[in-house]
Every structure is written in structure tokens, then in C-alpha cells.
Amino acid sequence: MQMSIRxxxxxxxxxxxxxxxxxxxxxxxxxxxxxxxxERSAPLTSVEHKRLRAYLIVMAVVAWxxxxxxxxxxxxWYRARPTAVVTDYAEYAQRSLVANPTTAGWHNLGMExxxxxxxxxxxxxxxxxxxFTRLGADLAKxxxxxxxxxxxxxxxFFAAGIAGTLGALINKKAPVQGGAIVTLSGENK
Amino acid sequence: MNADRTSSESxxxxxxxxxxxxxxxxxxxxxxxxxxxxDAYASLGHLMTFYAPTGxxxxxxxxxxxxxxxxxxxxxxxxxxxxxxxGKIxxxxxxLLGLGFLLSFPPLGEFLQGR
Numbered sequence: 296m297q298m299s300i301r302x303x304x305x306x307x308x309x310x311x312x313x314x315x316x317x318x319x320x321x322x323x324x325x326x327x328x329x330x331x332x333x334e335r336s337a338p339l340t341s342v343e344h345k346r347l348r349a350y351l352i353v354m355a356v357v358a359w360x361x362x363x364x365x366x367x368x369x370x371x372w373y374r375a376r377p378t379a380v381v382t383d384y385a386e387y388a389q390r391s392l393v394a395n396p397t398t399a400g401w402h403n404l405g406m407e408x409x410x411x412x413x414x415x416x417x418x419x420x421x422x423x424x425x426x427f428t429r430l431g432a433d434l435a436k437x438x439x440x441x442x443x444x445x446x447x448x449x450x451x452f453f454a455a456g457i458a459g460t461l462g463a464l465i466n467k468k469a470p471v472q473g474g475a476i477v478t479l480s481g482e483n484k
Numbered sequence: 485m486n487a488d489r490t491s492s493e494s495x496x497x498x499x500x501x502x503x504x505x506x507x508x509x510x511x512x513x514x515x516x517x518x519x520x521x522x523d524a525y526a527s528l529g530h531l532m533t534f535y536a537p538t539g540x541x542x543x544x545x546x547x548x549x550x551x552x553x554x555x556x557x558x559x560x561x562x563x564x565x566x567x568x569x570x571g572k573i574x575x576x577x578x579x580l581l582g583l584g585f586l587l588s589f590p591p592l593g594e595f596l597q598g599r
Contacts, residue, residue, distance in 0.1 A: 371537030422508035443574040
């Protein structure tokens, strides 16, 4: 069982950083929704407040990790340009997609949307973490602010969903490949 | 001690919160607007290539982050100790966020460029 270094790092970007961000949204949305409905929810205790603040800060860090690893590690491999003599595009994912009219949309729409909308996530979650850190449990008292914070969190979740889904589908159509081969189990033959 | 802390948090000027909300929306809008402009004008796309292997995406996102953090700092400074109408600010932030989302959708960008 083998994987190339690029495949391993692409998996860490998508399933590590990206997957963690998507999972983290479930907790963040539940707790922020709880803050947004003070008439129906018990107020946060000081322990819960500290825990949610730490949760949002870690979530922002993970979101930055996802976009930075994507833009500066995986994306250069994806968009690498083959030289004129290369005819096998297996290690040139973008070129492999756009060379075929039936797959070009995965780059022209899919990657073009994903590579930009993904950046909404760390920006929005950093703001949410900051506002919660400043206001704390008092966020529940500011109706307009708490609703806006919830809207940004939902929008960031939507953006993360677009980026994650398109990333997985694009990598299925044209996997990022190349680099040294790592044997995960079994013997080299 | 808890009572003191709650009291001081309640007195946080709305300006710092309003600045964070609007700046985040400006940052998201800037990502989409700069991406659209870099795609429409090849010279700007070339200028936005801060790191060649990543291409114009490097400059688009770095510049957008600069605009986000810069606008956050400027608005925080301008609005400090001021009471800002949070209803209007929230509406503005959501409008910019919505526009940012719309502009990020490639078919709309191509339509705006007349392709």
C-alpha cells in the first residue's frame, strides 16, 4: 500500500485541516445558536464561556491552516505547468482537467470558486472569535450583533462546504500526484 | 469579581465590535472583487502574482487580508469610544458578505466580464 508524498499532504490538507474545520462548525453553530436564543436556552456558565472562546480561537487557527496549506502547498502542485514535451498529464491536475471539455468545468467553475470562497472561512471565524472574546456571554444581550455573528458563521460553514466538497470531487477527477513514494504497509515489489 | 467583569464587558463601546463586523465583510468582499479584477485584467493578474507557484491567488488573498486587517485597524481607531448604530452596521456587513459570495461565483464573474 503506497502513496506519494503529494497525495499524503493533499489528504492532510483536505481531510485533516479541512475536515476538522467542517466538524468544528457543528459545535460552533450549536453554541452560537444557543447564545442567539437566550429566551429558550440556559445562559453559558463561566466554564462554558471559556471553553467556547478557546474552541473558536482554535477553530480560526485550523481554518487558517486549511487555506494556507491549500494555497501554498497543494495548489502549486495542482496548477503546475508541464513542459512542451510532456504528453502525460497525470502529474498536472489542472492541465489534465482543462485539456478535456467534459472535465474543464471542474477547474473553470469548481477550482475557481473553491480557491477564493474558502478564504471567507478564516476571515469570518476570526471575527466571530474576536467578537465572542470581547463580548463573552454579553453577546446574548446584543440582538443585532449576535444575529450577524450567527449569519457569518452559517455563511462560513456554507463556504467551507463548497470548498471541501469541490476539493474532494476535483481530487477524485484529477488527483494531485507525484513526489516520493511512501510505502504505508506491505513490501515493495 | 464576576459582577465587575460582566459590568465592564457590558460597557465595551459598540465601535470596536462594529469595526470587526464591517472589516470581516470588507475582507470577504475584497477576496472576490480582487479575484474578479485579476481575472479580467491580465496586467493586474500579473501584478498579483506575489508567489509564482500559487499564481495570482497569492496576491489576491494577501492583498485582501491586508485590506481586511487595515480596515479593521482604521475603523477600530475611528470608532473607538463611539456609539455606532449596530443595526445599520450589521445590515452593511451582511450586504457586503452577500455581494462577496455572489462575486465569488465564477459564472457571474464571466458574465460581468462579458464572456
